[in-house]
Amino acid sequence: MRILKRGITALAAVMALCVAVPTVAMACQAPAAAAVGDSFISGEGGLETGPYLAGSDTPTDQCHRSASGPAVLAAAIAKLNLRVNATCSAATTQNLLTTGQYGELPQVQQLDHRLKYVFVSIGGNDVGFGTLVGCFLQADCDQTTTPQQTLQAIDQLGPKLDAAYRAIRWAAPHATVVVNLYPSLLPTVQSGPTGFCPKINAGEVMLGNQIQDKLNATIAAHAMRHGFKVADVSAQARRHNICTNVSWFYQPGTVPPAATLHPTALGRAALAGADVVALQQ
Numbered sequence: 001m002r003i004l005k006r007g008i009t010a011l012a013a014v015m016a017l018c019v020a021v022p023t024v025a026m027a028c029q030a031p032a033a034a035a036v037g038d039s040f041i042s043g044e045g046g047l048e049t050g051p052y053l054a055g056s057d058t059p060t061d062q063c064h065r066s067a068s069g070p071a072v073l074a075a076a077i078a079k080l081n082l083r084v085n086a087t088c089s090a091a092t093t094q095n096l097l098t099t100g101q102y103g104e105l106p107q108v109q110q111l112d113h114r115l116k117y118v119f120v121s122i123g124g125n126d127v128g129f130g131t132l133v134g135c136f137l138q139a140d141c142d143q144t145t146t147p148q149q150t151l152q153a154i155d156q157l158g159p160k161l162d163a164a165y166r167a168i169r170w171a172a173p174h175a176t177v178v179v180n181l182y183p184s185l186l187p188t189v190q191s192g193p194t195g196f197c198p199k200i201n202a203g204e205v206m207l208g209n210q211i212q213d214k215l216n217a218t219i220a221a222h223a224m225r226h227g228f229k230v231a232d233v234s235a236q237a238r239r240h241n242i243c244t245n246v247s248w249f250y251q252p253g254t255v256p257p258a259a260t261l262h263p264t265a266l267g268r269a270a271l272a273g274a275d276v277v278a279l280q281q
Contacts, residue, residue, distance in 0.1 A: 031116035034084035034172065035071030036096055036107040041121035041180060042087035043069030043268055045250050045259025053085065061102040063088035064258070068265060070180065071119040073272035078279055080117055086110040089258060092125045093160040097167055108164070111171035118172050119275055120228075121180040123219050126160055127153035132211070133261055137252055142203035147211060154214050161222040169226060178278045179223035179230055180271060181216040183237030184209075185249060185261060197243040199252075229281060231274040237267065 035041055042056075043066025051057065056065040065085055066072070075082035086107040088095065096107045104110075111118065132150050135141040168177060186200070186208045200208075212234075220230045240248040248267030252260050263271060 031080060032083045032114055033071075033075050033080040033117035033119065034086065034111055034115050034175075035069070035075075035082060035119040036086045036091075036111070036168065037119075037121035037180070038087070038091040038125055039064065039089035039258070039262060040124065040182060040271075041070050041119060042066065042089050042091075043072070044089045044262045045255045046263075046265065046268055048265045056088075061104070062258075063102060063104070066268070068268055070121075070263075070268050070271035070275060073269060074119060074178075074275035074279075075117075077272060077276050078117075084110050084112075084115070087121075090125055090130075091122065093122055093164040096122060096164045108167040108171050111168065111175075113171075113173055115172040115175045117279070118168055118175045118177045119180065120164075120168065120177060120223075121182075122164055123157055123161060123215060124182055126157055127211075127215060136204055136208065137199055137260075140201065140204070142201065142207050147207040150211050151214060154211070154218055157215075157218055158222055161219060162226070165222065165226040165228065176279065177223075177226075177228040178275050179219060179228050180275065181219055181230060181232045181234055182212060183248065183263060183267060183271065184212060184234040185237075185242050186212070187241045187243050188238065200243070229278040231271070231278040233270050233274040236270055240267070240270075 042064055044064050046066030046068045049068040053065040053067060055061055056063040065087055069087065071087065072082055088101045091101065091107065095101050098106055100106045127150050132146060135144060135146040141147060186205050189206050189209060216234060223230050237248055240246055242249045242261060248264055248270060249261050250259050250264055
């Protein structure tokens, strides 16, 4: 927790050194790191530190790589050179493996044997994260089949993760790989929703936590099976869930729809801190 706090408070200074100043960034170019995965690692919505990185917010490319994405921050804090940032919003395991987005190569094909570290966040879109969020915000989702369909999709996720993890290991055989779990969006069942999330009822809180816990457990188990490290900020994020007035997540209506319920600047800094903790384990 101390490292997480340090990562958050040191964020601006580290970003200034290793990102904003090219001559100093030269000193941060070893060892080489990369990031692959979805919007939770690309930094969807993360415009507090400026526009999305060049080429990732155009009419033909909506990967939305933030200058303060979790992997960017983790690399800066740990003094790594994030030489490859292949992350892209809406990415699935298929986009890592075989089908690039917006004309880009599949993400794993952008990795190479010179990398020493790889940060990963993947799996949420394979089980329909966007559909689930829409269900929770627009309906009594606990009265629909969507939660059960999501749980069934998680049951089928393991082989997809294994294929993605094998491909990462093959492409970057010498790299330490850190896999991010998804931060907890909801309060505990006991505390229930508050006035900050009036559209979410107690039944949805229970189902949402069941889904997220199962998803994270599946990701963690398969990551460790491949010898990868796991970065887990879920406990800390739960204290800053979407129903609090100190939330680490963008509230509906405050950002473009694609960024809704994605980590804010503080949430992304916490994810970066968890990455740094994982690197040291």
